[in-house]
Amino acid sequence: MYKTVNRPIRRAATFAVSTIVVLRRAREPSPRLLGGASSAGSLSGNCLNRRCWPRYTPAVADRIRILSGMRPTGRFHLGNYLGAAKNWVELQNQYECFYFVADYHALTTEPDGHKAEDKVFDLTADLIAVGIDPKRSVLYLQSKVPEVAELTLLLSMVTPLSWVQRVPTFKEKAKLHPDNVNLGLFSYPILQGADILIVKGGGVPVGKDQLAHLELVREVARRFNRTYAPVFPEPRALLTETPLVKGTDGKQRMSKTVGNIVGVTDDPDVIRKQVMSMVTDVKRPRKTDPGHPRLCNVCAFYKFFFDDWEHYWDLCRKAQIGCFDKKKLLAERMIETFRPFREARAELTPALVNQILEEGSENAREVARQTMLEVRDAVGLPSYLDR
Structure with missing residues (x-):
């Protein structure tokens, strides 16, 4: 047998629109907090550990x-x-x-x-x-x-x-x-x-x-x-x-299925290997040739990891930095950026x-x-x- 519960249907509210267009949700009970007395590893409290x-x-x-x-x-x-x-x-x-x-x-x-x-x-x-x-x-x-x-x-x-x-x-x-x-x-x-x-x-x-x-x-x-x-x-x-x-191949979106990824919480040596395998500017066969940053996948990542990425793009155009050195710099910057993530990850049992x-x-x-x-x-x- 089922117990039938007759509840009034809560009508969806009409909400104001902001610059990012979203609907504010209807007021409803917040999720119930669960759990009683805490033990080791409990989620309660304000401990930063x-x-x-x-x-x-x-x-x-x-x-x-x-x-x-x-x-x-x-x-x-x-x-x-x-x-x-x-x-x-x-x-x-x-x-x-x-x-x-x-x-x-x-x-x-x-x-x-x-x-x-x-x-x-x-x-x-x-x-x-x-x-x-x-x-x-x-x-x-x-x-x-x-x-x-x-x-x-x-x-x-x-x-x-x-x-x-x-x-x-x-x-x-x-x-x-x-x-x-x-x-x-x-x-x-x-x-x-x-x-x-x-x-x-x-x-x-x-x-x-x-x-x-x-x-x-x-x-x-x-x-x-x-x-x-x-x-x-x-x-x-x-x-x-x-x-x-894009992935390390410079062609497709970074994907686990394709296998062209750079791991965020991987060990530093693994990240170095992944970054050093990246495809660079195919129109720059020699280090002394001027580079084309807009065509280079490594240069694209500089936008995410270097505030002064335009400086490095300019060095590339002037052939004042080679592809190997660009990848080496990028790998070390990624490793340092992700260091807090690796440390936090290591603490999670x-x-x-x-x-x-x-x-x-x-x-x-x-x-x-x-x-x-x-x-x-x-x-x-x-x-x-x-x-």
């Missing part, structure tokens, strides 16, 4: 709630950091942030979840090491919030097939994984929508290449609200200047990382449960018993 990491503190009610996630498909690399995580760290100062490790999404291209266990730990530890603060953000594992899967199913019931077919990234992903073109890969955007809507995210930090996905989520939310009841806000894009970070992830997942699930009570009530399904 990561062995007693502070627990997440809910943001004030009128903050915009944002959400983003990353798949645990391999080593955390420079493209992940510059393209996403660096921005996530900065957003913690302004928004109520929900960040998740997307292990459901990883199954679309790697069906064996057992292979992802170590990768989940590595990605979580790397995110914490580079600055994702469990006290200011909810950091959780996607599969620890099973309500996401239920909402994905219900959203698929109101989403026309043609809407998903027009999303451009499916064909690109299918080319990368021709032996595993599955329905989950095709309906990937619906799962993305459930990730956002389950926590009633008002904003999503995206680059221009993800706008089509987010627009689909907005349309699905609008369709659900019209069909049943106004449960969901329509999430807006927090457009960020996401840089296109599996027990502590798992505890942070477990507690963040419970906080996220508390929000998801409340959302699904509203969703089930709107659709006309019996509300499940509290679990």
Whole structure:
């Protein structure tokens, strides 16, 4: 028998638009803080040592709630950091942030979840090491919030097939994984929508290449609200200047699949080897020839790591610095920049990382449960018993 809980549907509020266009979320209960007396490795308290990491503190009610996630498909690399995580760290100062490790999404291209266990730990530890603060953000594992899967199913019931077919990234992903073109890969955007809507995210930090996905989520939310009841806000894009970070080959976007990465928390010798393997200016066969910084992948990275990058570009044009020396300088600058990340990463034990992830997942699930009570009530399904 099911216990039916009749709850009034909370109407989505109308919100003011700022220069970054986002919707402020409806006022709703903040995530419940869990846990009692602390033990060694507890998340409670204000200790700066990561062995007693502070627990997440809910943001004030009128903050915009944002959400983003990353798949645990391999080593955390420079493209992940510059393209996403660096921005996530900065957003913690302004928004109520929900960040998740997307292990459901990883199954679309790697069906064996057992292979992802170590990768989940590595990605979580790397995110914490580079600055994702469990006290200011909810950091959780996607599969620890099973309500996401239920909402994905219900959203698929109101989403026309043609809407998903027009999303451009499916064909690109299918080319990368021709032996595993599955329905989950095709309906990937619906799962993305459930990730956002389950926590009633008002904003999503995206680059221009993800706008089509987010627009689909907005349309699905609008369709659900019209069909049943106004449960969901329509999430807006927090457009960020996401840089296109090319890999060490200088041709393709930095990718674990391609194998052209520079690791952020790798050992210094590994980073040196990765940087020294970078392809440089193919139009400069000799050190005495003038360089072409705009064509050089190594010079492109100088923009990220040197405030005076124009000076080095000028030296390159005048043949006053060679490609070998440029790579050597870049490698040492990267190693020094990432030193605090490596040190923080070394302090994170599996027990502590798992505890942070477990507690963040419970906080996220508390929000998801409340959302699904509203969703089930709107659709006309019996509300499940509290679990």
